[in-house]
Amino acid sequence: MKAKVGVYVCECGPNIASKVDLDRILETLPALDEYREIELVVKKYGLLCSADGKNYLEEEIKSNGFTHLVLGACSPRDHNKTFIGVCKKTDLNPYLYKIINIREHCAWIIPDKEKATEKAISYLRGGINRVLYQSSLFEKQLDIDPDVVVIGGGIAGIETALSLAGEKRNIYLIEKSGKIGGKSSRFSSLLPRQGKGLALIEEKIEKVSANPFIKVFLESSLESIIGFLGNFEIVVKSKNGNTDIKAGAIVVASGYGLIDPLSSESHSYSESDDVYTSLEIEEMLKEHGKIMTKSGKEPASVALVHCVGREEKGYCSRICCNYMIKIARYLKDQSDAIKVTEFHKGLCMPDKGDQSFHKAMAERGVEFRRIQKITQDGTKISFTGMDGSPGNADFDMVILAPAIVPSEDTDSLAELLEIPVSETGFFQEMHQTTDPVATSIDGIFVVGAAHSPKGITDSIFFAQAAAGRILTHLIPGEKIVPEVKVTEVLEAFCTGCQNCLDVCVYGAISYDESKGVSVVNEVVCRGCGNCFGSCPSGALRTKHFTNPQLYQEVREAIR
Amino acid sequence: MTEDYITMNRSDNVLIIGAGLAGMKAGLLLAHAGKKVYLVESLPLIGGKVIKNEESFPNLECSTCMVAPVQQDVLQNPNIETLTHSAVEKIEGEAGNFRAVIKKSARYVSMTDCIGCGMCFDPCPVSLKNAWEEDLGERKAIYVPCAGALPNVPVIDPDQCLQLNGQQECSACADSCMFGAIKLDDKDETIEVDIGAVIISTGAETFDASKLPELGYGKYPGVYTPFEFERLFASNGPTLGELTIRDSEKTPGKIAIIHCVGRQQVGYCSSVCCMYSLKFAHFIKSKLPDAEIFNIHSDICLPDKNYQKFFNKVKESDTTLIYSPSPEESKVSQNGSGLKVVYTGADGKEQHVEADMVILSGAVIPHPEGSSVATIAGLNLDSYGFFEAGKDDIGSVHTSREGVFVAGSAEGPKDIQSSVIQAESAAGQVMICLGEVNR
Numbered sequence: 001m002k003a004k005v006g007v008y009v010c011e012c013g014p015n016i017a018s019k020v021d022l023d024r025i026l027e028t029l030p031a032l033d034e035y036r037e038i039e040l041v042v043k044k045y046g047l048l049c050s051a052d053g054k055n056y057l058e059e060e061i062k063s064n065g066f067t068h069l070v071l072g073a074c075s076p077r078d079h080n081k082t083f084i085g086v087c088k089k090t091d092l093n094p095y096l097y098k099i100i101n102i103r104e105h106c107a108w109i110i111p112d113k114e115k116a117t118e119k120a121i122s123y124l125r126g127g128i129n130r131v132l133y134q135s136s137l138f139e140k141q142l143d144i145d146p147d148v149v150v151i152g153g154g155i156a157g158i159e160t161a162l163s164l165a166g167e168k169r170n171i172y173l174i175e176k177s178g179k180i181g182g183k184s185s186r187f188s189s190l191l192p193r194q195g196k197g198l199a200l201i202e203e204k205i206e207k208v209s210a211n212p213f214i215k216v217f218l219e220s221s222l223e224s225i226i227g228f229l230g231n232f233e234i235v236v237k238s239k240n241g242n243t244d245i246k247a248g249a250i251v252v253a254s255g256y257g258l259i260d261p262l263s264s265e266s267h268s269y270s271e272s273d274d275v276y277t278s279l280e281i282e283e284m285l286k287e288h289g290k291i292m293t294k295s296g297k298e299p300a301s302v303a304l305v306h307c308v309g310r311e312e313k314g315y316c317s318r319i320c321c322n323y324m325i326k327i328a329r330y331l332k333d334q335s336d337a338i339k340v341t342e343f344h345k346g347l348c349m350p351d352k353g354d355q356s357f358h359k360a361m362a363e364r365g366v367e368f369r370r371i372q373k374i375t376q377d378g379t380k381i382s383f384t385g386m387d388g389s390p391g392n393a394d395f396d397m398v399i400l401a402p403a404i405v406p407s408e409d410t411d412s413l414a415e416l417l418e419i420p421v422s423e424t425g426f427f428q429e430m431h432q433t434t435d436p437v438a439t440s441i442d443g444i445f446v447v448g449a450a451h452s453p454k455g456i457t458d459s460i461f462f463a464q465a466a467a468g469r470i471l472t473h474l475i476p477g478e479k480i481v482p483e484v485k486v487t488e489v490l491e492a493f494c495t496g497c498q499n500c501l502d503v504c505v506y507g508a509i510s511y512d513e514s515k516g517v518s519v520v521n522e523v524v525c526r527g528c529g530n531c532f533g534s535c536p537s538g539a540l541r542t543k544h545f546t547n548p549q550l551y552q553e554v555r556e557a558i559r
Numbered sequence: 560m561t562e563d564y565i566t567m568n569r570s571d572n573v574l575i576i577g578a579g580l581a582g583m584k585a586g587l588l589l590a591h592a593g594k595k596v597y598l599v600e601s602l603p604l605i606g607g608k609v610i611k612n613e614e615s616f617p618n619l620e621c622s623t624c625m626v627a628p629v630q631q632d633v634l635q636n637p638n639i640e641t642l643t644h645s646a647v648e649k650i651e652g653e654a655g656n657f658r659a660v661i662k663k664s665a666r667y668v669s670m671t672d673c674i675g676c677g678m679c680f681d682p683c684p685v686s687l688k689n690a691w692e693e694d695l696g697e698r699k700a701i702y703v704p705c706a707g708a709l710p711n712v713p714v715i716d717p718d719q720c721l722q723l724n725g726q727q728e729c730s731a732c733a734d735s736c737m738f739g740a741i742k743l744d745d746k747d748e749t750i751e752v753d754i755g756a757v758i759i760s761t762g763a764e765t766f767d768a769s770k771l772p773e774l775g776y777g778k779y780p781g782v783y784t785p786f787e788f789e790r791l792f793a794s795n796g797p798t799l800g801e802l803t804i805r806d807s808e809k810t811p812g813k814i815a816i817i818h819c820v821g822r823q824q825v826g827y828c829s830s831v832c833c834m835y836s837l838k839f840a841h842f843i844k845s846k847l848p849d850a851e852i853f854n855i856h857s858d859i860c861l862p863d864k865n866y867q868k869f870f871n872k873v874k875e876s877d878t879t880l881i882y883s884p885s886p887e888e889s890k891v892s893q894n895g896s897g898l899k900v901v902y903t904g905a906d907g908k909e910q911h912v913e914a915d916m917v918i919l920s921g922a923v924i925p926h927p928e929g930s931s932v933a934t935i936a937g938l939n940l941d942s943y944g945f946f947e948a949g950k951d952d953i954g955s956v957h958t959s960r961e962g963v964f965v966a967g968s969a970e971g972p973k974d975i976q977s978s979v980i981q982a983e984s985a986a987g988q989v990m991i992c993l994g995e996v997n998r
């Protein structure tokens with residue numbers, strides 16, 4: 001069939017018409033030699049994006065029976081979607097249409113009308129040539145499984161499960177230890193503004209056991225995973241065997257650990273010293289109801305040392321300032337006579353209620369000392385004040401706030417899930433600011449302290465954010481439409497070098513050992529084209545951005 | 560409440576008030592799930608505060624590049640009805656069954672006919688200060704707040720337009736518009752919509768530095784608020800990004816950035832000021848490599864895994880950090896042709912630095928319209944004036960009224976990351992609130 005290409009140039013009021021000689025375009029293009037083989041219809045119109053313009057274009061496509069369409073108009077950012085919409089109302093596949101920007105690229109930047117017109121003609125020629133090499137692409141619809149696997153049963157995992165579980169969505173909560181609740185359930189109590197004791201946590205734990213749509217796997221771990229958004233297949237390993245699960249999404253909530261204070265050069269102590277980590281104090285108080293020295297006495301003086309290991313890790317752990325003030329309060333509540341000194345390097349109190357808590361504790365006599373440097377040897381502390389003056393003191397007890405570090409399984413989970421880890425060691429989010437809960441794999445989310453050091457409030461927000469993503473994207477009974485402009489492997493050309501596997505951040509490429517070629521999973525691929533550039537043998541082809549398409553457009557435009 | 564709608568079916572539509580990053584992100588998620596979203600924004604453009612910044616911490620990414628695709632997605636989404644230059648006047652009813660009254664102020668320019676060419680600005684005889692540019696630049700009576708504003712459709716300021724305020728007959732803009740897009744007879748319009756749930760994402764403002772007169776804001780041209788500085792630095796801003804002191808051509812040689820301004824007054828740490836103050840130091844150094852910069856700070860709050868790295872870099876190469884237990888109590892005074900900042904040093908004694916430019920890193924405070932929104936929506940504010948969320952719960956976007964949620968800096972000061980997280984969280988809670996269908 002002979003190609004019949006419609007070319008419509010938009011006047012955009014005076015915007016294009018006054019700066020580009022559209023009539024000359026109308027004369028020039030059809031007369032060109034290279035279009036002898038095809039049928040070319042070139043017309044102009046006032047404002048294609050207007051309601052009238054869209055109707056006009058729709059009628060033109062239908063009545064002329066175009067095989068391809070090229071528009072000379074504005075930036076695709078403005079109206080590409082508009083005109084794709086018009087194509088969709090006709091039999092013309094939208095991938096056989098192309099918009100050429102003769103406004104921003106020609107009319108608005110070239111004062112000389114003749115030159116602007118020439119450039120517009122070149123661009124349009126490129127466009128016409130390109131569409132001839134474009135192919136129809138068709139959207140696919142995929143069934144999804146609405147169920148969700150949550151890895152880690154701390155507060156973040158619990159909240160994710162509670163937000164998602166329902167009649168049409170089962171949640172599989174995989175917990176490594178023998179019970180859910182995570183670190184928070186080991187504390188004596190939460191921050192005062194977070195309610196009494198651990199009530200809020202305990203309530204949530206109860207809700208999980210009462211929820212028929214949440215299945216908890218204790219003393220279990222992720223064994224293997226394959227698949228993609230909407231269709232993951234997971235094997236869970238438990239004491240009494242493996243379970244196969246199908247799920248549409250995975251939420252990682254594997255939490256955090258604490259750095260070993262002795263790994264920091266500034267800290268040294270032995271077993272017999274009255275030196276404890278913050279978590280040990282929480283556990284001591286929970287278990288014995290009192291904070292006591294090893295000799296069973298109430299300490300008369302306690303030093304709370306912030307930022308242990310912070311310099312080594314290279315980040316502030318965000319929550320320690322807060323919970324250290326909580327520990328100061330434990331001590332003051334136990335006895336107002338205990339002298340409490342907090343050594344800090346500038347308080348980080350990023351939540352609204354923090355400062356008033358700090359103020360209240362300062363008023364109760366807790367001494368907050370801002371220092372530049374600190375070394376601790378057993379219960380002896382030497383420090384440098386902000387004005388450079390040295391100081392030292394001995395205490396009955398020292399409590400350390402060790403830096404929050406990723407949970408020990410982070411690397412192995414990252415490897416299993418094929419998601420990256422950031423330079424801080426925590427899981428890497430899709431985008432630091434605008435997409436913090438997602439990972440590079442569609443359908444895998446990271447929440448809670450597994451993402452970065454955070455308190456319970458923020459852990460819950462992250463959990464609900466992952467739930468928000470899943471509730472709006474994996475709707476039971478509905479299908480998903482993956483990207484169609486994806487990359488394919490031309491097996492005959494693939495030498496099996498596997499270069500492309502490294503560059504695909506979405507994990508869309510795998511290697512087929514038996515055939516010795518790479519395979520792109522079309523549902524996972526986002527068509528970014530990274531791999532396309534990395535293939536030394538030209539075996540990859542990104543649909544709608546193929547070499548011939550690009551070459552033909554450029555060749556014709558610069559002719 | 561009127562009887563007629565109480566018996567009506569539950570509505571699946573969602574009203575979002577405030578089209579900053581939080582409102583837009585929540586809207587996009589809900590629209591994706593097939594909900595009809597009414598996104599109401601009081602300004603003529605969407606994007607919120609982030610589009611005022613040239614670059615955002617911690618990765619110094621171009622803010623426009625980050626936000627523009629989100630804005631485009633919102634404007635082109637068939638499920639989102641974006642109502643700019645509009646205000647919610649009433650919200651009645653209950654969760655699942657609210658009715659909202661929205662006033663769309665006359666824009667005087669047709670959203671469908673205007674193509675955003677900007678030909679109408681020059682002919683307008685009225686020039687005045689552009690509030691969106693923090694009064695650092697000028698605009699006409701017909702204007703878009705900044706280059707690149709989305710939607711890219713101007714608005715006429717009826718108080719300033721000679722025709723509309725009745726001072727004299729004028730149709731210069733309408734005459735210059737080749738698209739007949741300008742409608743000087745446009746009228747305010749009020750619409751009523753049925754909605755099932757509401758998200759409040761009205762954002763926040765910064766501390767009014769003139770409340771601390773010793774800091775010299777308003778008195779000395781060289782003293783800036785944070786958003787004034789963001790606009791001064793922005794390449795689409797009033798000076799096209801040239802760092803010159805207000806009302807002069809002078810390039811500052813010494814710049815003092817004072818942290819924690821207003822912190823004691825508001826009673827909380829705003830969690831973003833240290834980071835944006837460090838960002839400013841880096842901005843200045845990148846344009847004026849010879850400049851001497853001082854960050855006068857007390858605590859340094861770096862509450863994210865990626866923030867200290869940025870701090871270390873700025874500390875290393877861009878600024879001199881000066882510790883003061885109370886930077887907000889500093890005093891700014893004239894010193895020859897420049898300024899002098901007197902502060903309390905680490906030893907408790909008075910110290911000073913000379914500076915040509917002083918930036919006051921003000922606390923993040925509730926949006927001034929917050930309390931009227933609270934009244935209209937029947938919500939409680941917390942003791943600081945932000946929307947109260949999760950009274951007896953931790954980590955909650957639920958306000959004091961069922962079916963109404965809050966997200967972003969409307970709930971308290973936060974960085975972009977936390978605002979986006981709350982937006983996604985609110986979208987999820989709306990899905991749950993609107994029915995069990997999805998779970």
Ligand SMILES: Cc1cc2nc3c(=O)[nH]c(=O)nc-3n(C[C@H](O)[C@H](O)[C@H](O)COP(=O)(O)OP(=O)(O)OC[C@H]3O[C@@H](n4cnc5c(N)ncnc54)[C@H](O)[C@@H]3O)c2cc1C
Pocket residue numbers: 151152153154155156157174175176177179180181182183184187189190191194220221222253254255256257278279282319323326407409413447448449450454455456457459
């Ligand atoms: C001393 C101290 C006091 C604190 N006090 C407070 C406070 O008062 N208020 C507050 O808001 N925050 C407080 N925090 C912070 C709080 O502990 C965290 O915000 C919270 O625990 C984060 O929850 P999470 O679910 O992300 O992680 P976690 O609590 O660490 O839970 C992670 C869970 O995942 C499981 N897991 C790990 N790896 C795997 C795996 N491979 N497979 C399956 N499961 C796995 C773990 O067993 C654990 O159950 C405090 C922190 C400390 C150190």
Ligand SMILES: Cc1cc2nc3c(=O)[nH]c(=O)nc-3n(C[C@H](O)[C@H](O)[C@H](O)COP(=O)(O)OP(=O)(O)OC[C@H]3O[C@@H](n4cnc5c(N)ncnc54)[C@H](O)[C@@H]3O)c2cc1C
Pocket residue numbers: 433576577578579580581582599600601602605606607608609612614615616617645646647760761762763764765785786789831835838923926928932966967968969973974975976978
């Ligand atoms: C000086 C400064 C610099 C910053 N720089 C950074 C940075 O570099 N990186 C970073 O991560 N964070 C930064 N932040 C924080 C960042 O600005 C906020 O996290 C972000 O703006 C919050 O988004 P939001 O949508 O909640 O609110 P906003 O961006 O404030 O948006 C709220 C929107 O609601 C509209 N609105 C208000 N009231 C009403 C009403 N009654 N009806 C209808 N609409 C209404 C407003 O006009 C606005 O468009 C900075 C903050 C400041 C103060």
Ligand code: SF4
Pocket residue numbers: 306307308310315316317318319320321322345346347348401
């Ligand atoms: S939260 Fe406080 S104690 Fe923890 S690292 Fe940050 S500044 Fe140090």
Ligand code: SF4
Pocket residue numbers: 486487503504505506507508509520524525526527528529530531532542
């Ligand atoms: S185009 Fe991008 S997403 Fe697709 S396989 Fe190649 S690298 Fe991966």
Ligand code: SF4
Pocket residue numbers: 668672673674675676677678679680712713735736737738739740741
């Ligand atoms: S109103 Fe008219 S002249 Fe003004 S920007 Fe819109 S189209 Fe251009």
Ligand code: SF4
Pocket residue numbers: 682683684685700701715719720721722723729730731732733
């Ligand atoms: S009608 Fe009003 S807005 Fe238009 S040019 Fe005249 S004064 Fe300006």
